[in-house]
Amino acid sequence: MSDVKNILLVGVGGQGTILASKILSEGLIEAGYDVKMSEIHGMSQRGGDVSTQIRYGEKVYSPIVGEGAADLIVAFEKMEALRWISHLKKDGKMLINDFEIPTVPIQLGVEKYPEGILDSLKAVADTVVIEAGEIAKQVGNTRTMNIVLLGALAKAMNLGNLDWKSLIQRNVKKGFEDINLKAFEAGFACL
Amino acid sequence: MKKILTGNEAVARGAYEGGLLFASAYPGTPSTEILENMANYRQDVYCEWAPNEKVALEAAIGASIAGARSMACMKHVGVNVAADPLFTFAYTGVTGGCVLVSADDPGMHSSQNEQDNRNYASAARVLMLEPADSQESKDFVKLGLELSEKFDTPVLLRTTTRVCHSKGLVELEDRVTKELIPYEHKIRKYVATPGNGKVLRVQLEKRLEEMTAFSNSTDINCEELAGDEIGVISSGVSFVYAKEVFGETASYLKLGMTFPMPMEKIKEFAKKVKKLYVVEEMDPYIESHLKMAGIPCIGKECIPAYGELNPDIVRKAFFGTAAESVSVPLKATIRPPVLCAGCPHRGLFYVLSKKQKKLMITGDIGCYTLGSAPPLSAMHTCFCMGGSISAGHGAAKVLNRAGSDLRVVSVIGDSTFFHTGINSLMDVAYNKGNNITIVADNRITAMTGHQENPGTGFTLMGEPAVEADIPAICRAIGIKTENITVVNPLKLDEMEAAVDAALARTEPSVIITKWPCILKKFSDQDRKDFDLKPRKCVVDAEECKKCKMCMKTGCPAITFDGTSQISADSCTGCGVCRQVCKFGAIKEVER
Ligand SMILES: Cc1ncc(C[n+]2csc(CCOP(=O)(O)OP(=O)(O)O)c2C)c(N)n1
Secondary structure: OOOOEEEEEEEEEEOOOOHHHHHHHHHHHOOOEEEEEEEEEOOOOHEEEEEEEEEOOOOOOOOOOOOEEEOOOOOOOOHHHHHHHHEEEEEEEEEEEEEOOOHHHHHHHOOOOOOOHHHHHHOEEEEEEEEEEHHHHHHHHHHHHHHHHHHHHHHOOOOOOOOOOHHHHOOOOOOOOOOOOHHHHHOOOHO | EEEEEEHHHHHHHHHOOOOEEEEEEEOOOOOHHHHHHHHOOOOOOOOEEEEEEOHHHHHHHHHHHHOOOOEEEEEHHHHHHHHHHHHHHHHHHOOEEEEEEEEOOOOOOOOOOOOOOHHHHHOOOOOOOOOOOHHHHHHHHHHHHHHHHHOOOOEEEEHHHHOOOEEEEEEEOOOOHHHHHHHOOOOHHHHHHHHHHHHHHHHHHHHHHHHHHHHHOOOOOEEEEEOEEEEEEEEEHHHHHHHHHHHHEEEEEEEEEOOOHHHHHHHHHHOOOEEEEEEEEOOOHHHHHEEEOOOEEEEOOOOOOOOOOOOHHHHHHHHHOOOOEEEEEEOOOOEEEEOOOOOHHHHHHHHHHHHHEEEEEEOOOOOHHHHHOOOOOOOOEEEOOHHHHHHHHHHHHHHHHHOOOOEEEEEEEEEHHHHHHHHHHHHHHHHOOOOOOEEOOOOOOOOOOOOOOOOOOOOOOOOEEOOHHHHHHHHHHHOHHHHHEEEEOOOOHHHHHHHHHHOOOOOEEEEEEEOOOOOOOOHHHHHHOOOOOEEEEEEOOOOOOOHHHHHHOOOEEEEEEEEEOOOOOOOOOOOOOHOOOOOOEEEEEEE
């Protein structure tokens, strides 16, 4: 089962990880892969963390990406990268959005947001930091941050040949197709 | 045609394809999306939200008796609520095929416990199917409807969070048309008096024999033979984990039907391998059947009997090996869910939190359970839906009799009040209790993702409906009109005055905090009834005295960096922090 590729998209509720993974999985299916995808979003709408696991290849059984198994982790938020690092393959790649969302205990001063996340991850893994928020702003809409990251993911996984244009047009909100396409291209180009 | 579907979407699709005519459910993670998706087929299948799971199952039973293929869906704890009709329905059997979907939540992603509902199938003696992925979720519902009619039994489709919320490719097929089976009175079958019950109980044994024979012959209980060294028996999603871990060289017996258990098939399989493993999540359900039959196997002595499994856990349990992975010394802190910015529950809990030393606050299940988290910490118990008012009643009785000054406040959501809270309030009124009931009416079933309920004015199929009138229900039960108050919980003075007035009374009282959930898709009526103009709050940095009082509201939009700051993106202008600030440093402005 070594031909199976494993991707994790991790973030915080409201960041759009679920839409990004939906677009990705649709694209993978159209490209002829067997795909399994698993989402845990119990209380995500209320500020909890969200993770989507995507596995694709000839034949996929389990929908779960195990420890040390992810070829790529895309972290929409920095501390979520830290939470999932044990799932990265030794030679896997980590894309991190340089974006912090404090938890409520952190806001209250009861806990501290860990310092030096990027440096410590860079020390152990092939880590690329992306200013997705900044890029989305330049594109013209900060809400396209998730699609910027999807673009970077496509580049990192060599998936440029999927029909992204049509996938994005079909899946994003009406009236926002062009700006999301731009966001995707900007994300793809930033790697 | 193949489509990628979640397990829940696949269950809905399978029910549609299988000729379902009636579906009822009460929401509950991880089962909720089944009925939400079922409603997409409303032209062919009647669908509804029931006030609770017992009602949902009973409605499905009625539909079955009237001749329709029917389904009831719920989360694992919902089956506890529906257990009463289930056990006797197992005796009477069905007319139209009937499937009960139990979505269990190993690992408690969003539940208060993780009971293993496979035990219900053996306890109630109903046929059970366990899908491992989306394709099987669809196939097994269809098969379940057929088997239900074939063996005259309700069928338990037992699924789990990972199956419900994972996506896989599913082959779509056409709907089979099933007309209503003509209704006839069948008093001896459907009136479970002791006299009839005794006869039905004996018939059930015969049915069990037939179902057992089927279980031993059906190809959903199937062998995949490779080597004779290692054999693995598994069911549900655990099977795919086992495949990942034991690989292509092991032999498998995959069980799709796990009640009655195919013991003959299992005995044969056990003879074919030298070492036999059982891989299953939560209880040793399969394993104990093997042990009872004297078949040696390796199972729960290695693998945990609680929590959610995954391939890593299975690998560590049986082989003691872990995958090589990357680690860093830094640790991520947990990200607890919180009441949203703008949540109407915040005003209620802020007021209660100031008084909580003198109160025992019994709580219930819903978004408002998050009122138990710091800094509000204004809920002290929560165990099952509807339990707040009745537990509060019991507590108040003993505290009063012991002469304690502690007063009891019971907080319950609107959907939860309709679920089983009404009966509890009846206990308070009837038995002269004095706990104060607060119905946190945010006009929707929020926690599970915004389902309509009897109080919201709409049905699952989107039709307008009568709104259950909470004050009128309270009056009808026996709460006096003068002891019922409806308040806007975001007006802190109004909220506090209502609580103080209730505390001053010795008779039972009810406060209804009525304001819509900020994430709700507002109806025209909501816009008429509530002032929902978009606003935001801003901090005047000059005026801010850095006292951090506003942070005591636990609002995720507020941070402190030299002075208090409010995120313009997430603030909805609910105004709770503005009212809390003693220095007038927070202003409300229109968006
Ligand atoms: C017996 C049972 N059924 C269903 C659930 C799932 N559940 C948890 S909270 C909730 C909804 C609560 O809605 P409401 O009372 O309106 O409160 P809100 O979340 O809107 O504040 C449901 C259905 C459960 N925990 N137990």
